[in-house]
Amino acid sequence: MEWLLSVPKVELHAHLNGSIRDSTLLELARLLGEKGVIVFADVEHVIMKNDRSLHEVFKLFDLIHILTTDHKTVTRITKEVVEDFASENVVYLELRTTPKRNDSIGMSKRSYMEAVVEGLRAVSAVDIDFTPHNTDGDPVNDMITNDICNGTTRKKIYVRLLLSIDRRETTEAAMETVKLALEMRDFGVLGIDLSGNPIVGEWFTFLPALEFAREQGLQITLHCGEVPNKKEINRMLDFLPQRVGHACFFQEEEWKKLKSSKIPVEICLTSNIRTNTISSIDIHHFANLYAAKHPLVLCTDDSGVFSTTLSKEYHLAASTFGLGKREMFQLAKTAVGFIFADDGVKQDLEGIFDLAAKKLD
């Protein structure tokens, strides 16, 4: 486990509000309890519950959002989440979040995202690179980072953002999110994710926004096959997104389609087991995809909600599927090929992995 902690890692499927620290969540709940907005004892019970069905997880997210959705808290949790990932040697993080509007506190989708960017700026425990680079290789914004600070080597993390469309949203709301993503490209927004409760909403509601996003050059990842829905899974695969998340309820036809299209899969082992989307870890489709050399990347999904870390996910894969150091290192390294950031970042990350490879033996 210690070794897996030290290996550089790439995280491509992490939801901001799902990655919140337990301690922060409890602190926020206590505060709102004191103000009489919620009953702390009831909320504490929900937060501390360990096993939740997928349905219960979405109820928990509604509660989390009551606790976290104000500008100051969004900034705080963004900073904490990035620092937590960096502390376990995640060198590249694609963080996704659903821009939220809350008129009662003057929050627009844009101001929500500005609070997220504020959180990135506030990261202090490590160096952070979160804006795209211009043709000279310099960041287009003013966040210039280096590896050496006061003579000591500091950890450095690349962070890029994906904006999520929640399946509860209308076509117009989804389009608003895509337009916001386009406006915020200089702040490291690279693409769009479709997520939220998979039993809610219809594929055709989101399709116009996803098509527009693609036309405009944004990259797309879809939560796909979290529930049995053959039609939707096929429509999603036919859309040819750059990546898909989960892929739990695929049947033979969909596996064939996925494999021939070579769409990389974001695998979230603990999340799938904890929500009972996959009944037992030893029958997880990771094994089949890995054996078929299909592109895949291990991810946390919601490290706070599922009490996991990326190192724990790597450890779980290694111990369940009998993979050794070299295989795990290679798995971590190949994820660089599936990131949405530009070739300059890819080259930097390859350099980081090449250096780490020398220490392998």
Ligand code: 5GP
């Ligand atoms: P946020 O977008 O608020 O930063 O992160 C939490 C949100 O991400 C949830 O409300 C939900 O929309 C989405 N999310 C988190 N985990 C999952 C998951 O496992 N499946 C799906 N479909 N959506 C998720």
